[in-house]
Amino acid sequence: MPHTMTPDGIGIAYQVRGEGAAPLLLMAGQSNNHHWWDSVRDDFHGDRSTMTFDYRGTGVSDKPDMPSTELFALDAIAVLDALGVERADVYGTSMGGRVAQQLAARHPDRVRALVLGCTSPGGPHAVERTNDVRRSLAQTQPGAARQALLELMYTPAWLAANPGPYRTLGDPGMPAHARRRHLVASNEHDAWQLLPGIGAPTLVVHGTDDLLNPAANAPLLADRIPGARLHLVPGARHAHFEENRAVASPLVLDFLTTVPLP
Template sequence: MLKELATEQGVLRYHDVGAGPPLLLLHGSGPGVTGWRNYEGNLPSLSRHFRCLVLEFPGFGVSDPTDQHPMLAAPASVIRFLDGLGLDRVDVVGNSMGGIVATQLAISHPDLVRSLVTIGGMGKNIFSPFPGEGINLLIEFTEEPTRERLIQWLRSMVWNQDLVTEQLVEDRWAQATEPETLEFSRRMYGRAAMEARAAAAAASDAPPYWAMLHKIKARTLITWGRDDRVSPVDMALLPMRTIPEAEVHVFPNCGHWVMIEQKEAWEATVLAFLTRGDR
């Protein structure tokens, strides 16, 4: 059941499943995404060991939106969420954008994040071009949202094309084309927004988050799909070398949605990491 937490910047909605140490799960971006769609298949396994808290970020059609860019709103929403629940130390799993948000929190609030697990997305392209194929398809959908463009983007997310079902397309289409959600998507992935963000980053004196990875104190597990067409696996090289307590697990025959496409293997790897004795 979807729960609600009232905050000074609107209602945050979340799922709360299981009992035990708190495990915060942060979702990615893209058309029609929600935290529930990212992680519902993993909750039966993870919730046997943890209290799983799946937060819905503002701007994706579930929690109340804010006036901020969704990527800027996300870290602040996590702090409001944890404060509202009275939690001051958690393990965190983040997929794609959620992995970047979790990484930023591990840098800026080192005492908050005990263990960090990322799924693709986090890092910097070393050998591959940016944006990657999947990001370009996402931009094309955002600029001109058609069912065909949505299907093309969804197919770029997975190695196993059978996962792109009619039901998946229908579910994603309904939420992705909701007017307010589509407007927030354009703030993130419209061409003008992407160009403005690149220009702002080039003009800023502040270091990018990937240049601050050495500040992370949390034990970190970086998981990746070998065949990721959204965030190519070479992005893992920089965090692997610069995060002090980093481990990397690459899954074969797997695209961007590792927790879905290699569900059992990913769950076993993550649980072994989170529950072993050197926590």
């Protein structure tokens, strides 16, 4: 698997699929590697290629004790540089949406169009998950926290029809220090002051029944980013991009198609 080196000396693994000329960078959720996108990645192929990478701390990338959403954005820049991509469409979900905010705000020349899925601006302006949700994810009984996360990601009907494997529950190969640092990176994200400076055309997508990252964050982002569009997926939970792919993937592709080429 190809790697590139970041300016601070971290090896980042990246993956390219598809043959299309229009590049789309896909960024995964917290403590996940590129396999987050496995079930839906082909939806975007045809007239475009997709790029993913393993965040520092995940997959076969290096695992230093030093991540943040701003550093993850620099890792994305290193991947774009390695592939010779000057500007890409960027689609980030969950923590990947937080990284995408940093990328679009701090490196506007590298982002043609932006899609933010099931994510949050972070900081004091964000709507946090409830204490009940936090307690469900902190259960110590074997399998209880995993089941709670599954039910926050997907509806019961979808889980009954799709027994797995599930690619959105975290990278099982992550060392403990990397998992802790990913949590800190996501929790410390605060892009509120950066959002008005995002110039890329932006689509915000969120499931109405998302309790892991409450749906109330979606209008906050859409109102804060100039000209952003908002689409709520009725009845969808956190992994709307997978369970509701029949809606979400065409929605993203249609939006990207409407953005004029430079």
